[in-house]
Every structure is written in structure tokens, then in C-alpha cells.
Amino acid sequence: MCAVELTTDKRTEAGVLVNDFVIIAATVNGSGSQTANNTLVRALFKMGIPVNGKNLFPSNIYGLPTWYTIRLSKDGYVARRPDYHVLAAMNAKTQAEDIEKLASGGVCIYPEEWKLKQTRTDITYISVPVRDMVKESGASPALKDYVANMVYVGAMAELLGIDLAEIKNALTYFLKGKAKAVDLNYFLVEKAAAHVREHFADAPRNFRAERMTATQGKVMIEGNAAAALGAIFGGVSVAAWYPITPSTSMIDALMDYAKELRVEPDGKTTLAIVQAEDELAAAGMIIGAGWMGARSLTATAGPGISLMSEFSGLAYFAEVPCVIWDIQRMGPSTGLPTRTSQGDVLKTYYLSHGDTRHVVLLPADMRECFEFGWRAHDLADHLQTPIFVLSDLDLGMNLWMTDPFEYPDQPLDRGKVVSFEDLEKFGTWGRYKDVDGDGITYRSLPGQGPAYFARGTGHTEYATYSERPDDWTKNLDRLARKHDTARHLVPQPISQIADEATCAIIAYGSSDAAIIEARDMLKAAGITTSYHRLRALPLGEATHEFMGLYERIYVVENNYLGQMAQLLKMEYPAFADRIISVSHCDGLPLTARWITDSILEKEQK
Amino acid sequence: MTARTVKTNALGLEKTAYKGSESTLCNGCGHDSISAKIIDACWELGLDQRYIFKLSGIGCSSKTPAYFLGLSHSFNTVHGRMPSVATGATLANHSLICVGVSGDGDTGSIGFGQFKHMLRRNVPAVYIVENNGVYGLTKGQFSATADENQRQKYYGVNYFPPLDLCLEAIIADCTFVARSFSGDPQQCRELLKAALSHKGMALVDIISPCVTFNDTPESTKSYAYGKANNIELQQIEHIPPGLVIQRQEITIPDYAEGETIAVTMHDGSQILLKKTDNTHDPRDKQAAIRLLEQSKAEQKFITGLIYIAEPRPTLGELERIADTPLAELPDERLRPSREALAKVMADLG
Ligand SMILES: Cc1ncc(C[n+]2csc(CCOP(=O)(O)OP(=O)(O)O)c2C)c(N)n1
Ligand code: SF4
Ligand SMILES: [Mg+2]
Numbered sequence: 001m002c003a004v005e006l007t008t009d010k011r012t013e014a015g016v017l018v019n020d021f022v023i024i025a026a027t028v029n030g031s032g033s034q035t036a037n038n039t040l041v042r043a044l045f046k047m048g049i050p051v052n053g054k055n056l057f058p059s060n061i062y063g064l065p066t067w068y069t070i071r072l073s074k075d076g077y078v079a080r081r082p083d084y085h086v087l088a089a090m091n092a093k094t095q096a097e098d099i100e101k102l103a104s105g106g107v108c109i110y111p112e113e114w115k116l117k118q119t120r121t122d123i124t125y126i127s128v129p130v131r132d133m134v135k136e137s138g139a140s141p142a143l144k145d146y147v148a149n150m151v152y153v154g155a156m157a158e159l160l161g162i163d164l165a166e167i168k169n170a171l172t173y174f175l176k177g178k179a180k181a182v183d184l185n186y187f188l189v190e191k192a193a194a195h196v197r198e199h200f201a202d203a204p205r206n207f208r209a210e211r212m213t214a215t216q217g218k219v220m221i222e223g224n225a226a227a228a229l230g231a232i233f234g235g236v237s238v239a240a241w242y243p244i245t246p247s248t249s250m251i252d253a254l255m256d257y258a259k260e261l262r263v264e265p266d267g268k269t270t271l272a273i274v275q276a277e278d279e280l281a282a283a284g285m286i287i288g289a290g291w292m293g294a295r296s297l298t299a300t301a302g303p304g305i306s307l308m309s310e311f312s313g314l315a316y317f318a319e320v321p322c323v324i325w326d327i328q329r330m331g332p333s334t335g336l337p338t339r340t341s342q343g344d345v346l347k348t349y350y351l352s353h354g355d356t357r358h359v360v361l362l363p364a365d366m367r368e369c370f371e372f373g374w375r376a377h378d379l380a381d382h383l384q385t386p387i388f389v390l391s392d393l394d395l396g397m398n399l400w401m402t403d404p405f406e407y408p409d410q411p412l413d414r415g416k417v418v419s420f421e422d423l424e425k426f427g428t429w430g431r432y433k434d435v436d437g438d439g440i441t442y443r444s445l446p447g448q449g450p451a452y453f454a455r456g457t458g459h460t461e462y463a464t465y466s467e468r469p470d471d472w473t474k475n476l477d478r479l480a481r482k483h484d485t486a487r488h489l490v491p492q493p494i495s496q497i498a499d500e501a502t503c504a505i506i507a508y509g510s511s512d513a514a515i516i517e518a519r520d521m522l523k524a525a526g527i528t529t530s531y532h533r534l535r536a537l538p539l540g541e542a543t544h545e546f547m548g549l550y551e552r553i554y555v556v557e558n559n560y561l562g563q564m565a566q567l568l569k570m571e572y573p574a575f576a577d578r579i580i581s582v583s584h585c586d587g588l589p590l591t592a593r594w595i596t597d598s599i600l601e602k603e604q605k
Numbered sequence: 606m607t608a609r610t611v612k613t614n615a616l617g618l619e620k621t622a623y624k625g626s627e628s629t630l631c632n633g634c635g636h637d638s639i640s641a642k643i644i645d646a647c648w649e650l651g652l653d654q655r656y657i658f659k660l661s662g663i664g665c666s667s668k669t670p671a672y673f674l675g676l677s678h679s680f681n682t683v684h685g686r687m688p689s690v691a692t693g694a695t696l697a698n699h700s701l702i703c704v705g706v707s708g709d710g711d712t713g714s715i716g717f718g719q720f721k722h723m724l725r726r727n728v729p730a731v732y733i734v735e736n737n738g739v740y741g742l743t744k745g746q747f748s749a750t751a752d753e754n755q756r757q758k759y760y761g762v763n764y765f766p767p768l769d770l771c772l773e774a775i776i777a778d779c780t781f782v783a784r785s786f787s788g789d790p791q792q793c794r795e796l797l798k799a800a801l802s803h804k805g806m807a808l809v810d811i812i813s814p815c816v817t818f819n820d821t822p823e824s825t826k827s828y829a830y831g832k833a834n835n836i837e838l839q840q841i842e843h844i845p846p847g848l849v850i851q852r853q854e855i856t857i858p859d860y861a862e863g864e865t866i867a868v869t870m871h872d873g874s875q876i877l878l879k880k881t882d883n884t885h886d887p888r889d890k891q892a893a894i895r896l897l898e899q900s901k902a903e904q905k906f907i908t909g910l911i912y913i914a915e916p917r918p919t920l921g922e923l924e925r926i927a928d929t930p931l932a933e934l935p936d937e938r939l940r941p942s943r944e945a946l947a948k949v950m951a952d953l954g
Contacts, residue, residue, distance in 0.1 A: 217954075219950055219954045229946075233940055233946060234940070235940050237697070237931040238693055238696050238931060264938070268925050268927045269924070269926055269927065270926075270931065270939060272696045272924045272926050274692065274696070274726075276722075277722045281692070281722065282689075284686045284690045285690070285692045285696070287693060288660075288680075288693025288695075288696075289694060289696060289932075290693075290697075291680055291690070291693075292658075292693070292694045292697035292698045292932045293698070293933070294693075294696070294698075294932040296697070310683055311683060314683050374940075404954070405946065405950060407943045407946050412940060445678075446677075446694075446698065446701055447655065447656055447658070447700065447701045447930075447932075451675070451679070452679075453671055454680040465671070
């Protein structure tokens with residue numbers, strides 16, 4: 001452990017934590033706590049408090065434990081925090097452990113009918129007669145479990161000072177204005193709030209939600225919805241998929257938004273979405289569509305990526321544009337289907353046999369999920385190659401606040417395409433002939449331009465079959481040139497250089513939230529860092545330059561092998577000894593505390 | 606058969622204009638005869654090659670799209686997965702004609718799942734299986750359509766019953782199912798023309814001898830066997846609609862033994878089916894299934910139009926995709942407006 005004591009606890013003199021603590025709701029999966037949790041998050045968000053909700057759910061439809069954490073952070077930190085202060089213990093099976101882990105001084109809300117033995121003296125127990133209240137609400141048997149969760153919403157509102165009007169607004173938002181449903185839910189909220197007010201008037205109110213203005217102008221969205229929106233504004237017109245957690249909700253969002261945004265006046269759609277028989281077929285479908293000239297995508301997770309391997313090589317070698325979203329979850333194998341990781345970096349970069357290398361985008365937040373969502377299609381068409389976008393469960397399935405998305409700042413980039421008329425102008429055309437020297441050749445679309453024979457076998461510049469060694473090497477040389485061109489075209493890394501920095505951090509994707517916070521913690525402990533956030537593969541000159549600046553570079557990521565660290569060492573062997581891999585994966589998003597401790601330990605050696 | 610003596614077709618093109626590059630298959634390979642018949646069929650129908658595209662998997666058979674319709678786009682994909690590529694490609698542009706070529710290994714083994722799902726979805730394409738009972742390209746291993754108890758020098762005995770791809774197509778609700786023999790060029794060509802006139806997926810399973818690995822007289826996929834045993838269900842003749850393409854419902858007149866009946870296809874062409882000495886009615890699904898089961902039990906080699914039905918809606922129709930091909934949509938129909946994004950953002954806030 002580190003020698004320096006680190007704390008983010010910033011209590012007021014009265015010992016009260018304002019807008020800087022963590023709520024956790026421990027429930028049974030399938031009991032319908034989603035509305036309750038979303039309502040809390042939205043109410044806090046509407047009170048202007050920076051907030052982030054994370055769902056830790058099991059791979060199960062009903063019965064296994066699930067936890068939902070809500071972090072309030074007046075400083076705007078949105079990464080996961082390992083500790084929690086306010087607990088809604090709604091799952092009898094896990095309550096003992098849940099209560100044991102509650103921070104000292106914390107609050108535990110639980111159903112009175114449990115007749116719990118209150119064994120801890122350093123926390124406050126708040127019992128609420130959940131069963132009686134639900135009975136009183138008159139909820140139908142089907143709704144009982146579901147509305148029971150509103151009890152902890154009401155209790156928390158009273159204990160933490162969450163504005164009841166905001167709770168009601170949030171309920172109205174999520175229940176789409178259905179008055180009867182809102183009334184039933186709100187009845188329980190008020191009931192529980194009144195109960196706490198009456199019976200626990202003297203209980204300490206040490207955790208407080210107070211109005212701020214920090215979320216003004218912001219919206220809340222899940223990464224998968226942001227990605228789907230991005231794709232829709234990127235002009236995707238064919239999507240094929242096979243259900244797999246955590247990518248399914250991206251397609252669900254795509255279907256929802258397509259109904260709103262991509263229906264023509266005659267009722268027909270400009271976005272075909274097909275549920276394939278497996279991921280091989282999904283890959284084949286988007287490649288067929290991309291070859292034909294449509295913008296196509298699929299969304300999947302690790303097991304699907306493995307199945308798409310052969311087809312990815314075909315798209316790479318025949319040079320067919322398409323977009324593949326990998327909402328990463330824990331591997332190897334089926335792994336932990338409902339837990340997050342950044343474990344598919346190497347797999348996607350090199351997906352398929354032979355010398356295949358892909359373009360991989362690494363969104364870190366909601367705006368990038370949206371932006372890369374449309375940009376991926378431009379890049380696919382421009383580079384005529386599959387574009388992988390690596391999101392993950394943490395980004396994709398959790399609610400994040402964000403500035404509103406910006407409309408694409410450039411028209412659709414369709415890349416180099418020859419038409420029948422062009423051919424008449426130019427006379428000759430070679431599908432794989434590099435006339436511009438950037439490795440990107442001119443393609444032609446069926447029905448719209450001159451014919452060629454696309455294939456995954458060896459080919460000449462004119463797309464004819466060839467086994468000649470010189471044709472082969474020439475083609476791979478050109479593909480390497482194209483890969484180099486891609487280095488400049490992909491979203492460039494973002495560097496934050498601190499003049500006093502003695503060491504640096506390289507990270508990417510959803511780890512960004514924890515890095516931002518960890519850098520502040522490190523600074524408080526006397527260590528100033530520079531930060532280089534990768535936003536895409538292939539790596540480029542900016543990364544090379546950055547690595548030249550520091551002797552110790554911590555590459556932080558949420559996987560076991562330190563995959564990006566390996567890639568950096570391979571790309572820049574001269575700097576290999578500067579790279580220190582700080583990687584960890586246990587299914588949970590990285591925390592600033594863990595990153596800070598890991599780096600401190602090494603820095604203080 | 607309306608004999609065409611003219612050297613040019615409706616587009617004023619000679620048949621050589623429909624050729625591809627020179628074949629690299631073994632001399633006498635059945636697949637080459639099929640390529641020739643595809644050329645004949647497309648030439649005779651006066652199809653514009655610019656609006657046809659060819660897809661295939663991997664195998665000797667799947668190489669053949671290089672050898673016909675040299676002015677059509679083509680995509681030689683991966684082993685067994687052509688159906689999914691066809692699905693995406695036809696969704697992206699439903700205004701083109703899709704010709705898919707596959708082998709019995711490509712379709713019956715590695716690609717069997719995709720094949721069945723393509724049938725189920727009714728992806729509009731002519732799907733040609735060049736069926737030789739072996740994996741030609743990997744040197745003669747048994748395929749899933751090889752004869753039960755067939756013996757080979759190297760691979761020994763095949764103990765498993767063959768898959769009947771036509772039967773599989775019928776039970777997957779394909780509405781055009783035909784079998785032919787590459788040694789019967791006339792039937793082959795006419796069935797291909799009929800298939801090209803069909804709306805939705807049309808399966809043409811063509812027994813196509815592999816002269817190198819599976820042409821011994823005992824093999825049901827050999828020339829000798831085919832020539833000696835081919836039982837043609839009908840004499841079939843396809844009459845193109847001329848240049849005027851009309852869309853109309855198929856009307857199949859009553860069908861009695863010995864008569865010649867005409868089936869009007871969706872593109873306005875007609876197929877004339879002249880009955881031979883059997884009683885099969887290709888409009889009767891149960892009869893078609895029985896016929897295939899029986900011919901398998903009795904080891905009969907039946908060819909012709911096995912099953913035809915009123916076309917089902919295609920995948921694109923069910924998906925209600927825009928009339929303009931998705932691949933040809935202008936930017937403004939693909940990217941919603943600035944105001945649309947503002948509204949989505951406002952709804953989230
Ligand atoms: C994934 C994969 N596995 C195996 C092969 C090797 N392979 C190439 S062609 C072929 C069999 C082709 O048989 P068929 O489809 O009947 O075509 P034919 O050569 O007989 O015309 C195989 C197994 C391959 N190309 N890809
Ligand atoms: S091996 Fe058989 S299938 Fe392949 S080209 Fe030769 S004869 Fe044809
Ligand atoms: Mg074969």
C-alpha cells in the first residue's frame with residue numbers, strides 16, 4: 001500500500017459531505033429497480049449536481065444480486081468509486097456483505113420487516129416498512145416488486161435532501177407522462193419520505209444533495225444510444241447484428257432512432273436492420289452492403305468479434321468499407337457477459353489471419369461515442385476498410401452526463417469512387433492501382449460504375465487473380481501505405497502536457513474518467529503527470545513524440561495483459577523500456593484510487 | 606423452343622460480349638458447362654451486365670464467376686458465407702440482379718446454416734449450386750451430398766446419407782426450386798432463364814461432374830450416370846417478355862397430363878412446361894417433397910422444375926426499405942437535419 005494517505009472525503013466542519021458521496025442500491029435482478037435508480041440519477045442531475053450511475057448486474061434474468069451505484073461529485077468526477085456511503089439494502093441475500101462494506105458513518109436503508117440485527121455501531125440504520133407501504137399503495141401483484149423500489153427513493157430523498165419535485169419530474173420523464181403510473185410510484189416516494197421524516201427526525205443527515213448549476217445545458221445518455229445516434233447521423237443504411245450483451249442496447253437504440261429519424265414520407269425506411277443468424281452472417285451482411293456502396297454496421301462483443309475474424313480479413317483484403325462496434329465485456333471465452341473490460345484491443349487490431357491490421361477507434365465518452373459513430377462511416381468509405389470501434393460495457397450501458405452532441409462538421413465523405421462516366425473520361429482504371437500514392441485506390445460500385453472482381457485471393461492492380469510474388473508484395477506494400485495514411489486520418493490523440501511532469505500516463509477509452517481524477521489525486525500527493533489519451537489505432541507520430549518526452553510512462557488499461565502497453569512497445573521498440581504497464585481487470589471499471597495507488601507505489605520506489 | 610438464329614440479342618450484343626476470362630478448371634469439368642449456360646441465359650434474356658452482380662463462396666465452383674459475364678461486378682467471398690454477403694448486398698441495392706454460385710461443400714457443409722437462412726429470408730437471388738458430391742478444390746473429399754456408402758480410394762467409405770439441397774429449399778419455403786444436370790445444356794439454360802425471371806430466391810441445384818475426383822460410373826454425380834439415368838420431369842421452355850417488363854401476378858393455368866402449360870412470371874416472361882410421362886405437379890408442395898423422397902429411395906435421378914409457388918415478399922420488402930436503392934441514396938436522405946439532432950438533444954435534457 002502507498003505511504004501517502006489519500007482521501008477525497010471533503011467534509012464540512014459539521015462533518016457533512018455535500019454532493020460528494022456514493023449511493024448504492026442493492027437489489028434482486030429482475031425486480032425492476034431500473035426506474036427507481038434512473039429516477040434518482042435524473043433528479044440529482046436536474047438539481048445541477050454532477051452525477052454518474054453505474055449498473056453492476058448479473059448475467060441472469062431474475063434472482064441474482066445486482067447493484068446500482070450513483071456517484072455525486074461536485075468536482076465533476078464521473079469514474080467509479082469503490083466505496084459507498086448510502087446503502088439501500090433491498091436484497092436479503094446480500095445484505096450482510098452489503099452492510100459490512102458500507103463506509104463508516106454511512107446510512108443503511110432497509111425493509112423494516114426484515115427485523116435486522118443492527119450489528120454496526122458506526123452507521124445509521126433507517127428501517128422502512130416496505131411491505132406495508134406497498135400494500136397500502138394498492139399496487140397490483142405484478143407491480144408490487146417493481147414499485148417497492150420507490151421506497152428507497154423516497155427515503156433517500158428525505159435523508160439526502162433530494163428535491164421531491166425533481167423526483168416527480170424524473171418519474172414523469174421515465175414513465176413517459178403516464179399519470180396513473182407516476183401517481184402510484186410517487187405515492188410510495190412520498191410515503192417513505194414522510195416515514196423517515198417522522199421516525200428518524202434525529203438521525204444524522206451527514207450526506208447532502210444540494211443544488212448546484214454544474215449540469216446546466218448538459219444531457220444524460222448511455223454510450224450505446226450515443227453510438228447509435230452517431231451512426232444514424234453518419235448515414236448508416238444497413239445494420240446486421242446478433243444479440244449479445246452488452247451490445248444489444250446499441251441496436252435497440254438504433255431501431256428506436258431509425259423510427260424517428262430515418263423514415264421517409266411514404267413510410268419506408270432508409271435504414272435496414274436485420275437480425276442475423278449469428279455473427280458470421282452479420283459480418284457477411286455488412287460486407288455485402290458495404291461492397292455495394294451502402295454504409296453498414298454491426299455491433300457485437302468479444303465472442304462475436306472472434307466469429308467475425310475470417311470475414312474481417314476479407315473486408316480488409318478486398319477493401320470493403322464497414323463498421324464494427326465492439327462493446328467490450330470480460331473475456332476470455334464467454335467470460336463475464338455483464339462486466340466491463342478493455343480486453344479486445346489486440347484482438348481487433350489484428351483480427352483475422354495473415355498480415356491483417358485494422359483501424360480501431362477508441363471513444364472515451366458520450367461525445368466521442370456519437371462523433372466516432374458518424375466518423376467511422378466516413379473513415380470506412382475513405383479508407384475502404386473495416387473500422388472497429390471499441391466501446392465497452394461501462395460506456396455503453398451506463399448513464400453519463402455530457403454536453404449535447406455537435407452536428408457533424410463535414411458532409412458525408414464517400415471516398416474515391418469511379419462511375420461509368422469517370423471511366424469514359426479516364427479511359428483505364430485499376431481497382432487496386434495506387435494513382436495518388438496514399439495507398440487508397442478508386443473503387444466502383446455495382447450498378448453505378450465499371451465492373452471488377454472483388455476477392456480475398458491474391459490479386460493484381462486490376463483485380464485479376466495472381467499468385468506472382470511481386471504482385472503479392474506490391475499489394476501488401478500498398479496496404480501498409482494505406483495503413484500509414486490512416487495514421488493521419490483517424491482521431492488524433494489528445495496530450496495534456498504539464499511542465500513540471502516527471503512521468504506520464506497513456507490511456508484510452510472509458511479509463512479516461514478515472515485517469516482525470518487519478519491525476520488530481522497524484523498531484524495532491526506531489527506527483528505531476530502528463531497525459532496522452534489515445535483515440536485510435538494505428539498509432540501515429542504524436543504518440544511517438546510524446547513518448548520521447550518522459551522516462552517513465554504508465555500505460556493504464558482495464559485488461560489483464562496490458563495490451564496497449566504491448567502494442568506501444570512493439571510500435572516503438574526504442575522506447576520500450578519507458579513503458580510501465582498498469583493494467584487490471586476484475587470486471588469493474590478502473591477507479592482513480594487504484595490507479596493512483598499503483599502509480600504512487602512505483603514512483604516512490 | 607423458339608430458335609434464335611440472330612447473332613445479337615435484344616441489346617444488340619453478340620454472345621461473346623457475355624463471356625468472362627478463360628477458365629482455369631480441369632478440362633471437361635461440369636462447372637464450365639454451367640458457366641456457358643449462364644452466358645446463354647443472360648444473353649438470350651438480353652440482360653444488361655452492368656445491372657447484374659455475381660457472388661460466390663470458395664471452391665472450384667465458386668471460382669467460375671470469373672469465367673462468365675465479364676462486365677458484371679463480382680465478389681468471390683469466403684467459404685460457405687456467400688448467402689450473408691448476398692443478403693447485405695441485395696438489401697443495399699434491390700434494383701440489381703444477384704447471381705450466386707456455390708458448390709455442394711460450400712452450400713451443404715460449411716455454409717449450410719447461411720444457405721437455410723437465406724432461403725428463409727427470401728433474399729432475391731438466383732442461387733446456383735454446382736453439385737459434384739465432392740470438394741473439388743481440396744482434392745476430392747466427400748461432401749454432404751456424396752452418395753451413401755460411396756467408396757473412394759483415399760477417403761474410404763462415406764457412411765452418411767446425402768443432403769438433398771432441393772428438399773432443404775422446399776421445406777425452407779423457397780418458391781422456385783429446380784434441379785438440372787450440366788450434361789443437359791438445354792434444360793439447364795431454360796431453368797436458369799426461368800430462375801432469372803423469378804421474384805425472390807430461386808434455387809437451381811445442378812449436378813455437375815468433377816471429372817478429376819468423382820466421375821466413376823458408380824457415382825451418381827458422374828457424366829455416365831447422369832446421361833443414363835436423367836429423368837426429366839418436363840420439357841421446359843422459357844419465353845422472355847421482350848423488352849417490355851411488366852409486373853403482374855403469376856397465373857398458373859390448370860395442369861393436366863400431357864398438356865403444355867404456361868406459367869407467367871413476375872417479369873412478364875412465361876415458362877412453358879411440357880409434361881413427360883410422369884405426373885408431377887410442381888405447384889404441389891407435398892408432391893414435390895414426396896417426389897424427392899421417393900427418388901432418393903428409388904435412386905432415381907430426377908431433374909426439372911420441382912417446385913414453384915406464388916412468390917413470397919422478399920427480405921427488402923418485409924423490411925420496407927426505400928424504393929431508391931440504399932446504396933444510391935443522396936446524403937440528405939441519409940443524414941437527418943441539424944434540427945433533428947437538436948430535437949433529440951432537447952428530449953434528453
Ligand atoms: C474456412 C475454410 N475452410 C476450408 C477451406 C478449404 N476449402 C476450399 S474449397 C473447399 C471445398 C469446396 O467444395 P465445393 O464447395 O463442393 O466446391 P467444388 O470445388 O467441389 O466445386 C474447402 C474445404 C477454405 N477455403 N476456407
Ligand atoms: S477438381 Fe473437379 S471440380 Fe475442380 S475443376 Fe477439376 S473437375 Fe472441376
Ligand atoms: Mg463440390
